[in-house]
Amino acid sequence: MNEAFFDKKEYKPLDRVDGRLKVTGAAKYSAEYPLPNMAFAVLVGSRIAKGTIKSIDSKAAERAPGVLAVISHLNAIKVPGYQPKGEHPSEPSTNGQPLRVFFDNKIVSNDQPIVAVVATSLEKAQYGASLVKIQYIKEQHKTDLEANAGDAKLAAAAKKNPKSPTADYDRGQKDAFESAPVKFEAEYVLPTEVHNPMELQSIIAHWEADNKLTVYDKVQGTKMTQKNFAKEWDIPEENVKCIATFVGGAFGNGLHNWPHETAAIIAAKQVKRPVKLVLTREQMFTMVGYRPRTWQKIQVGATRDGKLVAINHQSIGQTSSYEEFTESTLMQTRMMYASPSVSTRYRILPLNVATPIWMRGPGEATGAFALESAMDEVAHAIGMDPIDFRLANYTESDPDKNMPWSTKYMRECYEEGKKRIGWKNRKLKPGEVRDGEWLVGYGMGTGTFGANRGPATVHAELDKEGNLVMHCAITDIGPGTGTAMVQIASNTTGISTDKITFHLGSSEFPNAGLQGGSSTVNSVGPAVLAACNALKEQLITMAAAKGNSAFTSAKPDDLMFNKSELQLGGKSAKTTLADLFKQNNLEKIETTNESKPDENRNKYSMNAFSMHFAMVHVHPFTGQVRVKKIVCCADAGTIVSPKTAESQMIGGATGGIGMALTEDAVMDHRFGRYVTKDLGDYHVPVHADVPDIDVYFVNKPDLLADPVGSKGLGEIAIIGVAPAIANAVFNATGKRVRELPITPDKLI
């Protein structure tokens, strides 16, 4: 059955299925549902980073025209799920207790939402918010990571469970580094970065009845949101509906339900109208998470001929005082290279700041900056080509888990990437290549991310005209989930893509996890596959029951659609769908199928891998860095949607350019407040910053990971890009920048 009689169609580039909606302005994002009688809420944030609220003078605001309510801890209705002992009913993927908005007078971070002004129009709410006067009792705050590094601690999860990914890890010999012939040691700093998707975080909260809540919410998980708010409001899950049909980017900041969402829900309950709440760009820096500032120290021991002996890697990342945010900063250090001895120490530092949240390539992107920079530094120290150095330490199996890889095609990536970037033009010695007055440098960095997979369910319906309609609760924050699923369904059935529809982004649809951790195609894809095969099974049974003997022993894999005709093993089955439905007196058939990870996960280490190459120009006098070319190579398993996958890689590389060269949320620690709090001061890459980006996919299926053969793409698109650029800058200039971003002042 595996080797089917027919060739499964290759996955071809397909225009985005929701492209037309997006280019005509018809796609509706969460703030764009025109409900009758809508009210608008604007949040007022605290002006101190730690302390208590002494008083709130809301009289003027309450009197302002159109203001319906001024809501704070003083008058907010009781959220039934809030527990008095600091407990929050929702279960964030971070440990700890999410902030309970409007619960008490405590201030735990600057710009914490403390008042909502609700009015009949946005302008009126904004004006009302400007009239609220708040007095504070200030306490001394701590917001500076480096200054407080001594207070860093082991995460609670690691204390409880020594097998936790954030627990201390040692393999090999303890003092291996000390006795290595070549010893390298350096510290690296990644500043706080902010997701800053183009769509501001928005929610419309609508109590359709006293115990029935609908939210149009910018989230990465509709089911997560449904569960969390059901708990928070102590109502049955089925009474909460979360709609997120279109999400204007998120990059991780929709993996958590945030205080502003609850604020809008409270407001809607209190004014008895639907309430729309859209954060301001400043609030995007303080209310919906960020990539935490992280300090790292790495020690690499090697032999003179380029064999790794030991890697010791430690990191301290900041978190809030109320939630324990952790990420897998050090995980790839354990498995990327064949070092006999490896130690990792992961610490978090609670500060008086808001909670961070995973940002694209979470943890790994941070860790890869240190690891892949260090690999480059060691190669340079021993006079070796950094690719040869990496290849000399290539791992044929996972040295951390002691398991074989499900698949790993990194050698192909090294070869192809070298060719495409023009690695042969690179000189071992920095500063040797020029183009006019510009210094030219080449660098590369690798990345990896777990080929994650979770359970997912898809409902599918096939009508007699051959239209296939599917439903799943998964969201699409931009990668093109609908397009990918339509391609999987078309590939499995032979039904043409224009006859297939994939509905997503509603908690009303069958279960799916979060769109995060590069797990969507790997999780939902198999459910699409299962549903398609179940439909085929039904058709086979129907045909066989009507005496069509060709179908008696047929398997789903044998059956394909060729327009309206059915084919078995690549040959006409001499029947059409319409006939079959007619014979059985049916209008449509349907099925609901779940697909789950299998036991292969206990036998193999499953990872996607990437390799990014950069060619940069650096101006010797101004220190300006221009990225001239990027080549991204990915071993991500099967690429089911080549067109959108390429875009996803380009997008990740673009994020990596920002990480390497411009992005830096700078905090003034005297106040614990960001000074870069909008897109004018926090620089994300713009058109002029981004060169041609050349994408290569190995495109070999990993059928141990999941039946679609995909290993995920979103994260590896960015992991390794920043060190590739940093390494290229070093190759151009001989200057090593270990604190991102690489701004001109660091080069001159």
Added chain:
Amino acid sequence: MDKNKSNKKPEKEDHQESRRDFLKASSILTAIAVAPATVAKAAEYNLGEKISAAFETTPVNLTINGVKKQLPVEPRSTLLDVLREQLDLTGTKKGCDYGQCGACTVHVNGQRVLSCLSLAVMQEGKEVTTIEGLAKGDELHPMQKAFIKHDGFQCGYCTPGQIMSGIACINEGHANSKEDIKEFMSGNICRCGAYPNIVKAIQEVKNGGQKS
């Protein structure tokens, strides 16, 4: 032209302050100052909505996507908020509200304008085109088609602004080379990073003969 170049940001703080001052001077404060006590009282009892609407709005005549309209708008309302909140033309996006991202780009009298930095009342008599006004019935504008063909987007949120800007970029004569396009499109941020594909789309439309 500067308005759409991100490297040259307007002095944001100054600009914000002046807008705020203008808003304050123009609407609420005046309204409250001249309002009889009963009106202030009514506002307290949530009748404010209707009364203040009568007080605070001023009619403005606009042609939006070819349709003439007379709208009551508050003097402090931006064109962006009027489009999105009053007219339900939500294709025009709000990405920052400060003139820093380009998501709100529309055409006013054929020129690209950041609608978040434009007060609606100041558009009296002008022609506004939004993303919703580009297609002729089912027939998409060539730039819309080119965006689909070259996958010039991912999440789609910056897309209306990119498309409006892209069309203007060609009309301004700023699409003669890739470098030129990148420079004159740099006021339109795409966090998903669809830039190279957007540039390809604009190049194709330019080469396909959209006049410059």
